[in-house]
Amino acid sequence: MRRKMSSKEILKIDGSFGEGGGSILRICAGYSVLFNQPINIYNIRANRSTPGLRLQHLLGLKTLADLTNGKLSKCDVGTEEITFIPGKEIPKQNIDINIRTAASVGLLLQPLQIACLGYNKPKEIEILLKGGGTIGKWAPDLNYLENVTYNLFKSAGFRIELDIQKYGFYPKGGASTICRMYPQNKKLKPLNLTKLGNVSFVTGKIVCTKNLSNARVCERIKNSAEAKIKQELNLKANINYEYVDSLSTGVGVSLWAKSGTGAIISSGTVLGEKGTPSEKVGQEAAENIITYIKNDIPVSKYLSDQLIPLLGYINEPSKLKVLEVTSHAKTNLELIGRFTSREYEIKAHRNYSIIHFK
Template sequence: MIDDRLVKIDGSIGEGGGSILRLASGFSVLFTRPIEVYNIRSSRSKPGLRLQHVLGLQALRDLTDGHLSPVKVGTTKIKFTPGNVFRDELNIKIRTAGSIALLSQSIQNAAIFTNNSSELDINYTGGGTFGLGAPDPYYLNNITYYFFSKMGYKCQIDVLKNGFYPKGGAKARLHIDPLEKDKDQLTPVNFEEQGNLIKIGGDIIVSHNLKKPKVAERIHNGIVKEMAKFVSQVKFDIHRKYINSLNPGVGLNIWAQYDSGAVVSSGTILGKRGLPSEKLARIASRALIEPMQCGATVDEYLGDQIIPLLYLCEEPSSIMVSKISSHMQTNLDLLDMFSKRKYEIKKIGKAFRFRYFEQ
């Protein structure tokens, strides 16, 4: 049953970007409450919806048989009412290099609990696997969805073809195994200590035209060299892959895995023309060393993505996050608009302990 209590959201709050819309629309389905979002991206040079936001809203409308006010690129106000059903498959065509991972975020939030336990497949044609300000699918699988699985929520994204900005042209399939409302429960997690380092993992994805100058190998060797200054006698499990794509590109992320189950990452790092492979390796390594040094069990990029699951878990959970990002705070503020639950943020050393209290 749809709760008819409308949630009105000012799209300019927090960092005022598209993440507010992705989160709000996903929460609308999750809590079965209609939303009205206004002032969408009002502070940006191009206010209103971008194409990937339009596609995300339409995807949730189609998945749930919901109702969405007319939308197009540039729209600054939307109304969305989720439906009572949840389809098991949807095809999404992306005509730009819009981020597949960002589109997946609103869907993964919406599908945590559904009215039945039917599995869900989202088939993407077009779009980008690596883009500015967005996680890549390899990050989702190895960091985000790895953590989700610890709580009993299973997601997997299979990359059939990579795509870089500006042409995109990727292909991917997102598979979700939702939990059933009023029956299944999420498993609490308490990651407050890193434990012992097991390995440094990662993925380096490079377009085939950069194979001759050995870009992937140089990045890999640079990472090993940089990380050796910080950790010794550690296993490296970093995969290198040259791929065919519509335009040149380099994307990577590396992560540290601990015996406690914690994993922290550099986040997605992008190459660009004129940036040497060795410098890119240093950038990635330093981005990883930061959460490792501060004792975090969750990096800042996962911090905001994991909040909905921690919130929905009936028993209290806790994590040590490297940074309370604006995205994470926006996530917390938005959740409060749908249903309140007491939480605590406490700085311990160089990291921040975040925990929800018992419901």
């Protein structure tokens, strides 16, 4: 079954509003397909030092158009205005994406996963990504997505699986990843994450390139993080690590812990930088997750940004308890209001806030 190109009036969105970054583009593109709403985005990343589309945004838009047989206006790296008209009902089952840089694989997948929320066919969509970065700055790494974000998506009824065949780091990228999305046949379920509850165990994944193995970088990060967690929380931690082949040297850490309430709290992605001792990297990752656990926060600031587009689509009440409402989260909430009549409120308390989708 196919649907005609949308005859709705084009929704115009100023890409410089709110946090003014690439997330506006990613969410609007995904929501455009999800709600069959044509969009025109102008002033794309106008407040950034390099305005306009970056390669990961361009690839995301072109892939979305290809996946759904939509129409995308002519654009390239640096383009500051695009028009996108979503296309047919049933997306392709297989898509190949070639990424020439270290562009984030996780961010490239975001508009695709949002778009696929509204489909119930095909049973599986397989996306083969050649190149790009699996771990990098200002982006969720793939181990974090697989073990935190996508686990909570699964709780809501939407399953996404990742197969990391090769890791990629800045500046050369060179990753190889297979992403499988499974459109759901059942109604998506709301998430109510307002209590962290009991946490008894912390785990995670440290990934370093093999040229750092003689310096025992993974082991030093692991020992530092586990010692800090034991000292501050008196909790057992068992953090996995792996030395990998990659075109560029890199270090990435993500810690997470499941609680008795179904929450999954995380450190987010922490990168090792040249000149930063491994022990400090481990301590930083540990301190991030310790802060959330000590304050009974079930949703990290990074996770709230990723859950908001999902919960904005699910037409039942959901609640998220967060330590802070980030500028990304506020922008994402405002964007939902442009595509839907969904009501939400933010209740600020002394040490936390509640984001409530009504």
